[in-house]
Amino acid sequence: MQRQQFKSFLAQKGLRVTNQRLAILEAAFGQQEHFTAEQLLDQARRIDDSVSRATVYRTLPIMTESAILREIDIGTGEKFYRHTANNQSQMAQVVCLDCDRIFEISAPFMDWYGSTVSAKLGLTPVSQRLQVSAHCNTLRDTGTCRHRSR
Amino acid sequence: MQRQQFKSFLAQKGLRVTNQRLAILEAAFGQQEHFTAEQLLDQARRIDDSVSRATVYRTLPIMTESAILREIDIGTGEKFYRHTANNQSQMAQVVCLDCDRIFEISAPFMDWYGSTVSAKLGLTPVSQRLQVSAHCNTLRDTGTCRHRSR
DNA sequence: CTGCCTGCAAACTCTTTGCACGAAT
DNA sequence: ATTCGTGCAAAGAGTTTGCAGGCAG
Numbered sequence: 001m002q003r004q005q006f007k008s009f010l011a012q013k014g015l016r017v018t019n020q021r022l023a024i025l026e027a028a029f030g031q032q033e034h035f036t037a038e039q040l041l042d043q044a045r046r047i048d049d050s051v052s053r054a055t056v057y058r059t060l061p062i063m064t065e066s067a068i069l070r071e072i073d074i075g076t077g078e079k080f081y082r083h084t085a086n087n088q089s090q091m092a093q094v095v096c097l098d099c100d101r102i103f104e105i106s107a108p109f110m111d112w113y114g115s116t117v118s119a120k121l122g123l124t125p126v127s128q129r130l131q132v133s134a135h136c137n138t139l140r141d142t143g144t145c146r147h148r149s150r
Numbered sequence: 151m152q153r154q155q156f157k158s159f160l161a162q163k164g165l166r167v168t169n170q171r172l173a174i175l176e177a178a179f180g181q182q183e184h185f186t187a188e189q190l191l192d193q194a195r196r197i198d199d200s201v202s203r204a205t206v207y208r209t210l211p212i213m214t215e216s217a218i219l220r221e222i223d224i225g226t227g228e229k230f231y232r233h234t235a236n237n238q239s240q241m242a243q244v245v246c247l248d249c250d251r252i253f254e255i256s257a258p259f260m261d262w263y264g265s266t267v268s269a270k271l272g273l274t275p276v277s278q279r280l281q282v283s284a285h286c287n288t289l290r291d292t293g294t295c296r297h298r299s300r
Numbered sequence: 301c302t303g304c305c306t307g308c309a310a311a312c313t314c315t316t317t318g319c320a321c322g323a324a325t
Numbered sequence: 326a327t328t329c330g331t332g333c334a335a336a337g338a339g340t341t342t343g344c345a346g347g348c349a350g
Contacts, residue, residue: 014329015329015330016323016324016325016328016329016330017324018323018324018329018330018331019323020330020331020332021330036314037314037315038314050331050332051331051332052331052332052333053315053332053333054315054316054317054331054332054333054334055330055331055332057314057315057316058316058330058331073223073225075223075225075229077313077314077339077340078313078314078315079225079314079315092263092267094267094268094271094273096271096273097276103271105267107263109259110280113242113257113280113282114282114284117242117244117255117282118244118282118284121244121246121253121284122286122287122288123244123246123284123285123286123287124284124285124287124290125282125283125284126247126283126284126285127282127283128280128281128282128283129280129281130260130263130278130279130280130281131278131279131280132263132264132267132268132275132277132278133275133276133277133278134264134268134271134273134274134275134276135273135274135276136272136273136274137272137273137274138272140274164304165304165305166304166305166348166349166350167349167350168304168305168306168348168349169348170305170306170307171305186339187339187340188339200306200307201306201307202306202307202308203307203308203340204306204307204308204309204340204341204342205305205306205307207339207340207341208305208306208341227315227338227339228338228339228340229339229340
């Protein structure tokens with residue numbers, strides 16, 4: 001269970017288990033899709049209305065370092081997050097430019113590529129990310145897309 | 151010649167050829183490495199000191215749309231740009247977390263991957279980007295790295 | 301001439317930070 | 326009791342935008 005994983009991580013790092021951190025943790029697990037810091041704040045406040053924006057921003061790095069969340073930057077200003085439930089790394093993101101939806105797709109060659117290329121440059125790879133930007137065929141053909149939100 | 155390519159693009163779009171836009175264009179071609187909007191502003195001002203920050207920011211999208219520049223976002227707040235001189239797409243970036251240097255590496259499978267994956271989702275790929283973050287072995291082993299700048 | 305472009309500065313968005321209070325250990 | 330954590334609001338970085346005047350076509 002990942003809640004326990006988070007508490008262990010906090011203890012191990014000498015960090016305190018506060019109600020706010022637990023509320024943010026719960027809120028993160030409640031999200032099914034990718035979410036922003038702001039969306040996480042909204043949800044966390046439903047659990048504990050004392051949670052502030054600052055604490056969300058201070059807790060996000062803790063959760064990514066503990067490998068409970070993965071940070072995804074698609075270059076749109078705000079960063080997205082997603083819990084690492086089943087999948088681990090080796091995931092690419094396909095971003096629909098019409099829907100603004102983010103699809104997670106397996107890309108098993110990424111680690112290999114990162115290692116190979118880094119070695120040639122005298123570097124040690126830390127992470128790699130692959131993102132595909134694309135347009136929605138349904139929207140192009142019919143003028144609408146059921147996924148469209150923003 | 152890419153200068154002509156840019157002027158054609160402006161004419162074709164009904165945009166005006168101004169001294170400021172030409173100065174920014176020249177400045178962009180004068181850069182050998184990746185550069186930021188701020189660095190481009192500095193260089194452009196040496197050619198035409200009337201160039202303002204606003205115009206640089208308004209001209210950058212025009213240059214990327216005309217495929218003269220490529221935008222690279224490594225998630226560090228500011229965006230980087232590079233002229234598309236020899237290389238086209240199919241390039242991955244390896245970012246050294248110590249040096250902050252960006253290496254451009256060929257990644258010929260990217261287009262294929264983007265197309266394949268997009269097709270399965272009912273999407274039409276527009277672009278793809280692959281970035282590897284890595285640490286410098288030289289810095290780790292000797293404590294210094296000749297590339298280190300910031 | 302007409303209307304797109306420009307510089308300036310203010311506005312904006314997302315995120316970070318200083319401070320004094322409050323709570324976990 | 327100690328510290329670390331917190332909320333608040335202000336600051337910060339990078340980028341965008343409203344406006345009045347300027348220059349390309």
